[in-house]
Amino acid sequence: MDMPAYYEFCCRVKIISGHDVLERIPATLAELTARRPMIVTDKGVVGAGLINIVVNAIGNGVDIGAIADDVPPDSDLRIVNSLARLYREKGCDSLLAIGGGSVMDTAKGINIIVSEEADDLMRFSGANALKRALRPLIAIPTTAGTGSEVTLVAVIKDHEKHLKMAFISNFLLPNACVVDSRMTLTLPPAATAATGMDALSHAVEAYTCLAKNPLSDAHALAATRLISENLLKVTLNPGDKEGRLCMASAATLAGIAFGNSMVGMVHTLGHSVGSVCGVPHGACMAILLPYGLEYNMHKNGHLTAELLFPMAGAPVYAATPKEERAQTVIALIRRMNQELYEATGGRHARFFKEALDRDGREMVPKERLPDIAETALRDGSISYNPEDLDYDDFLMVMEAAWEGRPLDTGLIRKG
Amino acid sequence: MKNFREVAAGKKSLKKDYVAVMMWFMGRAIQAAAAVDMAAKKEFAGMPDGFTFALSVMPNGPHMIIGKDQRGFVRYKGWDPDGNKIDLDMKIKNIEAALLLFTFQESTTLATARNRLVVDGDVAHACAVMRILDIVEVYLLPKIIAKLAVKRYSGWSFRRKYLGRVLVYVRSIFSF
Amino acid sequence: MYLPERYEFFCPVKINSGNRALEHVPFELDALNARKPLVVAGKDVGERGLVGVIIDAFKDSGLAIGVYDGVPSAPDLKLIRELFNIYRDRGHDALIAIGGGSAADTAKVLNIAVSGKPEDIEGCAGENLIKKPLKPLIIVPTTAGTGYEVSKYAFFAGRDYASHFLMPNLAVIDPRMTIPEDAVTTAAAALFALTHAAEAYTCPGKNPLADAYAYTAIQLIMANLVNVIGDQRDKNGRLSLANAHAMAGCAFSNVALGVAHKLGKVMGDLCHLPQGLCMGMLLPRVLEREMSEGGYHIADLLLPLAGFDTYASTAADMKARRAVEIIHDLLKDLSAANGGAISRIWKDIQVSEDTLQDIAQRAGVNEASFDIDGCAKILREAREGR
Ligand SMILES: [Fe+2]
Numbered sequence: 009m010d011m012p013a014y015y016e017f018c019c020r021v022k023i024i025s026g027h028d029v030l031e032r033i034p035a036t037l038a039e040l041t042a043r044r045p046m047i048v049t050d051k052g053v054v055g056a057g058l059i060n061i062v063v064n065a066i067g068n069g070v071d072i073g074a075i076a077d078d079v080p081p082d083s084d085l086r087i088v089n090s091l092a093r094l095y096r097e098k099g100c101d102s103l104l105a106i107g108g109g110s111v112m113d114t115a116k117g118i119n120i121i122v123s124e125e126a127d128d129l130m131r132f133s134g135a136n137a138l139k140r141a142l143r144p145l146i147a148i149p150t151t152a153g154t155g156s157e158v159t160l161v162a163v164i165k166d167h168e169k170h171l172k173m174a175f176i177s178n179f180l181l182p183n184a185c186v187v188d189s190r191m192t193l194t195l196p197p198a199a200t201a202a203t204g205m206d207a208l209s210h211a212v213e214a215y216t217c218l219a220k221n222p223l224s225d226a227h228a229l230a231a232t233r234l235i236s237e238n239l240l241k242v243t244l245n246p247g248d249k250e251g252r253l254c255m256a257s258a259a260t261l262a263g264i265a266f267g268n269s270m271v272g273m274v275h276t277l278g279h280s281v282g283s284v285c286g287v288p289h290g291a292c293m294a295i296l297l298p299y300g301l302e303y304n305m306h307k308n309g310h311l312t313a314e315l316l317f318p319m320a321g322a323p324v325y326a327a328t329p330k331e332e333r334a335q336t337v338i339a340l341i342r343r344m345n346q347e348l349y350e351a352t353g354g355r356h357a358r359f360f361k362e363a364l365d366r367d368g369r370e371m372v373p374k375e376r377l378p379d380i381a382e383t384a385l386r387d388g389s390i391s392y393n394p395e396d397l398d399y400d401d402f403l404m405v406m407e408a409a410w411e412g413r414p415l416d417t418g419l420i421r422k423g
Numbered sequence: 424m425k426n427f428r429e430v431a432a433g434k435k436s437l438k439k440d441y442v443a444v445m446m447w448f449m450g451r452a453i454q455a456a457a458a459v460d461m462a463a464k465k466e467f468a469g470m471p472d473g474f475t476f477a478l479s480v481m482p483n484g485p486h487m488i489i490g491k492d493q494r495g496f497v498r499y500k501g502w503d504p505d506g507n508k509i510d511l512d513m514k515i516k517n518i519e520a521a522l523l524l525f526t527f528q529e530s531t532t533l534a535t536a537r538n539r540l541v542v543d544g545d546v547a548h549a550c551a552v553m554r555i556l557d558i559v560e561v562y563l564l565p566k567i568i569a570k571l572a573v574k575r576y577s578g579w580s581f582r583r584k585y586l587g588r589v590l591v592y593v594r595s596i597f598s599f
Numbered sequence: 600m601y602l603p604e605r606y607e608f609f610c611p612v613k614i615n616s617g618n619r620a621l622e623h624v625p626f627e628l629d630a631l632n633a634r635k636p637l638v639v640a641g642k643d644v645g646e647r648g649l650v651g652v653i654i655d656a657f658k659d660s661g662l663a664i665g666v667y668d669g670v671p672s673a674p675d676l677k678l679i680r681e682l683f684n685i686y687r688d689r690g691h692d693a694l695i696a697i698g699g700g701s702a703a704d705t706a707k708v709l710n711i712a713v714s715g716k717p718e719d720i721e722g723c724a725g726e727n728l729i730k731k732p733l734k735p736l737i738i739v740p741t742t743a744g745t746g747y748e749v750s751k752y753a754f755f756a757g758r759d760y761a762s763h764f765l766m767p768n769l770a771v772i773d774p775r776m777t778i779p780e781d782a783v784t785t786a787a788a789a790l791f792a793l794t795h796a797a798e799a800y801t802c803p804g805k806n807p808l809a810d811a812y813a814y815t816a817i818q819l820i821m822a823n824l825v826n827v828i829g830d831q832r833d834k835n836g837r838l839s840l841a842n843a844h845a846m847a848g849c850a851f852s853n854v855a856l857g858v859a860h861k862l863g864k865v866m867g868d869l870c871h872l873p874q875g876l877c878m879g880m881l882l883p884r885v886l887e888r889e890m891s892e893g894g895y896h897i898a899d900l901l902l903p904l905a906g907f908d909t910y911a912s913t914a915a916d917m918k919a920r921r922a923v924e925i926i927h928d929l930l931k932d933l934s935a936a937n938g939g940a941i942s943r944i945w946k947d948i949q950v951s952e953d954t955l956q957d958i959a960q961r962a963g964v965n966e967a968s969f970d971i972d973g974c975a976k977i978l979r980e981a982r983e984g985r
Contacts, residue, residue, distance in 0.1 A: 016615045016616075022609040257807055429666075432657070432662055516622075519622040
């Protein structure tokens with residue numbers, strides 16, 4: 009095992025996980041001396057009946073100041089401001105964020121405004137602009153994927169000025185995250201598959217990219233193992249409580265791994281496909297993950313090879329010759345996508361050509377690929393990718409991922 | 424109390440001077456590369472006119488400030504952050520980390536991976552600046568060091584590698 | 600993969616490790632909203648020039664620091680009062696402890712005082728009696744650090760403390776501070792950490808987050824300990840061990856303490872032996888006993904101990920046995936690597952039957968499969984080297 013010449017590792021979030029841990033929320037609030045939380049969530053979470061479960065589990069001991077359920081799928085500065093006003097009007101003193109990435113980001117944004125008594129959120133953008141602890145924030149994830157319950161970043165968009173602001177600070181970490189299997193039991197199969205593959209991409213990229221370290225590796229290995237053992241199972245059988253808890257824990261572990269070791273080109277391209285064509289993040293990750301591993305093979309194939317152990321288990325690992333392990337990992341991820349495709353009745357896309365929106369329209373028209381490659385040049389995650397990519401390289405990878413054929417290794421320019 | 428003492432804030436002048444000189448040279452080289460290298464030109468074209476960025480050492484310098492003026496020309500604007508509105512500040516966390524970078528023991532890629540840099544400003548522009556730094560390093564450094572400094576040291580034509588290198592050197596030193 | 604029905608995990612410690620890690624401390628202090636730290640160190644640390652490294656690391660930071668390098672091996676409350684006054688009068692807002700042992704314990708307890716009032720030291724002794732976060736605390740481990748210094752535990756002037764709020768905000772592991780130590784100190788520290796990590800990894804209350812820390816700690820110790828004992832110039836090895844110890848400290852702060860820990864601690868104190876060496880020799884015997892009682896996580900221990908390949912090629916029913924063997928082998932290798940000082944300690948242990956019963960009783964082990972007779976049997980086996 010290689011010890012990096014220098015690394016940093018941190019996850020200060022208290023993690024509470026289990027089948028019935030929502031009931032721990034009142035005690036956790038009390039430890040944080042909070043009495044009147046505001047719930048921040050979205051319509052999807054409310055529609056799935058999850059807010060009722062949380063409110064019932066909390067019981068009468070806690071006085072819920074407000075329930076804000078209008079967080080859009082894409083975090084938005086205007087909503088952050090209006091919810092901060094609501095928080096003040098209702099005299100709240102803490103936040104419960106219940107949802108996926110956008111809800112977490114929104115709650116973090118609200119927390120900055122109400123804690124710093126600021127009007128202008130922008131003043132706190134960038135790294136380490138916050139200097140003191142914010143109001144208590146408890147995160148309750150409802151997708152087993154994003155890992156944003158344990159990351160110190162918030163991304164908030166100003167749709168009027170077309171700005172995307174990133175906020176990075178230890179103080180943005182939630183004080184606690186409550187990972188309860190009841191929160192993901194009703195997640196539909198296609199979303200389960202996509203968010204699960206997002207978590208897998210966090211673990212795999214953290215393990216194989218440039219900012220890896222032994223501690224994040226251990227988190228990534230455990231996450232990879234849990235996902236490989238459980239993702240197909242819960243996609244086929246959404247009511248599998250044990251499997252759901254394993255997936256939720258895996259997402260948290262993978263979130264810690266990538267929060268510390270970052271991600272590479274799979275996310276670079278995935279963010280770009282998301283912003284150009286609106287394809288959900290998890291769906292992009294599922295499609296792109298094998299390509300990222302193929303592209304970087306000459307630099308980190310030995311690391312990819314190690315992932316065969318958590319992906320396939322000890323017997324398969326032992327039976328596979330060393331030089332074939334990396335290729336086997338890539339083949340296994342492709343097979344996983346195929347199985348998830350079948351398990352979701354074709355809703356889990358295996359390549360971009362077959363990614364369809366709700367009305368059955370193609371989401372990624374081939375003529376948008378150059379735009380995607382161009383956008384990728386502006387995404388920070390590329391710094392952590394082992395091999396360099398320029399516009400032509402991005403386009404080459406996208407063309408393969410669009411059609412669903414393996415990368416032509418002859419086209420990879422090796423540094 | 425015995426065994427207690429207060430230690431006032433000190434200085435590491437020599438190290439700072441070295442980094443300041445390297446930054447001066449790097450700044451001039453960026454200005455030169457922006458004039459002669461197609462890839463560098465293209466990266467600067469993506470920045471708005473009047474855009475200013477800095478590479479600096481925390482907590483109080485030195486700084487390297489590069490600006491694109493209203494007519495689109497790229498200029499090295501010196502080391503004094505006062506009087507410059509900096510849109511993008513790429514801050515090295517301390518002078519020792521800067522020294523690792525400017526003695527080429529750690530590439531910008533590694534410094535980023537090791538969390539020794541803080542980006543204050545738009546990430547998209549920061550990506551462009553990182554690529555510009557890579558280009559300039561390939562121009563300035565002997566192959567054996569440049570190969571360690573950048574992820575992919577290949578694909579450069581003979582003309583770009585050698586003629587370009589001469590031009591960047593000459594322009595950096597004589598500043599035109 | 601095993602996942603408990605329910606678990607909680609909390610580790611506020613950030614780890615910064617490697618080349619020039621100390622120079623990042625001013626940046627980290629800024630992120631903790633602090634600007635005038637008080638450095639607390641033992642006498643030996645000052646004498647060995649390590650305080651100078653810290654002072655140098657702050658040179659370009661624009662920050663003034665206070666330095667106290669006179670912590671004795673058994674500090675008392677008078678020291679806390681004096682340091683409390685300095686902290687308050689000179690406007691300090693954070694603590695940096697160098698090294699493990701009494702300096703770290705002093706800093707932790709001092710932190711209770713400066714975050715409230717000096718009298719709190721009495722009220723907060725015990726289990727989970729600190730109710731709010733304390734001032735920023737940074738620990739800079741040296742080679743002799745066992746991981747105890749980054750844990751939630753502290754021991755000061757006859758009082759035991761346990762609270763997550765005692766854990767440091769940051770552990771800075773810098774190769775300039777992990778200087779060579781004698782073989783016994785190095786081995787004792789590493790075996791202390793290995794015991795904690797292995798017991799965290801195999802205990803019934805284990806969880807995947809504590810496992811990640813324990814797993815990494817075990818891996819690093821197995822990859823480096825014998826080398827470092829054989830060759831103290833192995834700089835990277837010493838850095839890796841210091842990392843492992845810190846990680847073990849994070850892991851064992853999140854699970855119940857194990858039998859080898861409890862017995863080894865009391866044995867070390869009663870017999871005047873390094874606790875780590877006692878724990879190390881007890882560990883494989885405790886695991887054997889647990890194995891015979893059906894402790895099924897012991898097979899998993901083979902993975903961090905030996906790596907993917909050995910784990911995969913060992914038959915399922917042999918994994919636990921193999922794991923215990925590997926620890927026995929490690930102890931043998933350590934004895935062999937240092938020319939006898941460690942094995943001499945192990946061989947010459949003079950524990951009378953009475954002391955043995957005494958240790959078994961005082962250790963306060965209350966696991967079902969480890970009654971006092973069971974504990975005594977393990978101690979006897981260890982004494983006789985069986
Ligand atoms: Fe992701």
